[in-house]
Amino acid sequence: MAHTATASFGGFNIGARIANVIESIKEARARANEYQRTYSELQRLTNRELDDIGIRRCDIADIAREHAYCS
DSSP: OOOOOOOOOOOHHHHHHHHHHHHHHHHHHHHHHHHHHHHHHHHHHHHHHHHHOOGGGGGGGHHHHHHHHHO
16 A cells, blocks of 8 residues: 655745735734824813813823724
8 A cells, every 4th residue: 555645835825925915014004094093083182071081191192002903
């Protein structure tokens, strides 16, 4: 009885790699845009409006970062 050993080698599928890089770039840009949108919207609020929703102005960047990159 003969056995055949086959090794499948994924190789260097350049098309798939390029597609993954492009997808990563798109995702990074979308997250950066979401960060900027959230940051800008919160910055436009008055101190009273921020106080009403329980946000300090110094926390805006952290909140925008958490919203864009941790959710």
